Amino acid sequence: MRRETPSDRRVTPVTCAAGAAAVTRTDQAGRAAERPRAERSRTYTARVSGARTDRPLIAPSILSADFARLGEEAAAVAGPPGEGADWLHVDVMDAHFVPNLTLGLPVVQSLRAATDIPLDCHLMIEDPDRWAVGYAEAGAYNVTVHVEAAADPVRIARDIRAAGAKAGLSIKPGTPLDPYVEVLRHYDTLLVMSVEPGFGGQSFIPDVLDKVRRARHLVDTGHLTLVVEIDGGINADTIEAAAEAGVDCFVAGSAVYGAEDPARAVRALRERAANAAHRAHA
Numbered sequence: 349m350r351r352e353t354p355s356d357r358r359v360t361p362v363t364c365a366a367g368a369a370a371v372t373r374t375d376q377a378g379r380a381a382e383r384p385r386a387e388r389s390r391t392y393t394a395r396v397s398g399a400r401t402d403r404p405l406i407a408p409s410i411l412s413a414d415f416a417r418l419g420e421e422a423a424a425v426a427g428p429p430g431e432g433a434d435w436l437h438v439d440v441m442d443a444h445f446v447p448n449l450t451l452g453l454p455v456v457q458s459l460r461a462a463t464d465i466p467l468d469c470h471l472m473i474e475d476p477d478r479w480a481v482g483y484a485e486a487g488a489y490n491v492t493v494h495v496e497a498a499a500d501p502v503r504i505a506r507d508i509r510a511a512g513a514k515a516g517l518s519i520k521p522g523t524p525l526d527p528y529v530e531v532l533r534h535y536d537t538l539l540v541m542s543v544e545p546g547f548g549g550q551s552f553i554p555d556v557l558d559k560v561r562r563a564r565h566l567v568d569t570g571h572l573t574l575v576v577e578i579d580g581g582i583n584a585d586t587i588e589a590a591a592e593a594g595v596d597c598f599v600a601g602s603a604v605y606g607a608e609d610p611a612r613a614v615r616a617l618r619e620r621a622a623n624a625a626h627r628a629h630a
């Protein structure tokens with residue numbers, strides 16, 4: 349049976365505007381849980397090397413989680429490395445770049461203190477040139493900005509990496525890939541949006557798989573070194589086509605947090621993706 353998830357409801361969602369109280373909790377929790385970022389993420393990041401990840405990565409999107417219980421929702425998918433989710437996808441929306449408002453730095457800081465799972469922060473915001481480094485400094489493993497919003501994407505990538513995180517570039521469904529191939533040389537991940545960014549629970553747009561195939565080719569032929577990630581409408585019906593096209597990392601919101609057992613949903617999605625990738629590349 350499918351749980352209704354907050355992102356399904358087209359209303360203004362919970363924001364991070366809890367103000368000073370949230371920041372205070374973050375600071376206390378952050379100090380208590382302080383450990384080097386490299387140590388926290390080592391078991392996860394070791395898998396991402398070379399032209400392909402050594403297995404499909406699954407990144408549940410907390411857009412579909414219960415925002416009142418984010419720590420528990422992270423724990424529900426984390427599991428032991430190798431079994432649980434690989435990354436936790438954190439949807440940062442500003443009600444300007446996209447017509448939705450979600451969370452910001454204080455929530456990322458709190459999540460960083462609450463879980464070891466690498467945080468994959470997807471900034472659906474205007475002026476990422478100003479904000480991206482803050483997410484890296486808050487402990488994100490990967491910080492993704494939209495090419496449609498970035499004034500100087502090469503500089504953003506350099507700054508994110510200098511702050512100790514991986515740098516990701518995202519493209520909306522209608523944005524072509526080829527004009528950004530040179531820019532992508534500066535990035536570690538490419539996030540191909542397979543829905544219009546803004547809400548969970550939308551239908552997968554299959555046309556974007558042409559861009560995935562193109563990116564896969566560029567990586568496999570050594571022109572780029574990237575994790576190819578996809579976001580939007582990924583579920584049991586769509587993940588196989590994405591895996592066959594060459595996706596390494598699959599973001600799934602409602603398919604994970606809408607399931608009765610989110611951890612089992614993660615395992616089932618990974619198994620489908622692995623089988624499809626194996627068939628496609630056998």
Ligand SMILES: O=C(CO)[C@H](O)[C@H](O)COP(=O)(O)O
Binds near residue numbers: 543546600602
């Ligand atoms: O970035 C997003 C929307 O902009 C979400 O990550 C994405 O939509 C995940 O939700 P679902 O898997 O339900 O489509």
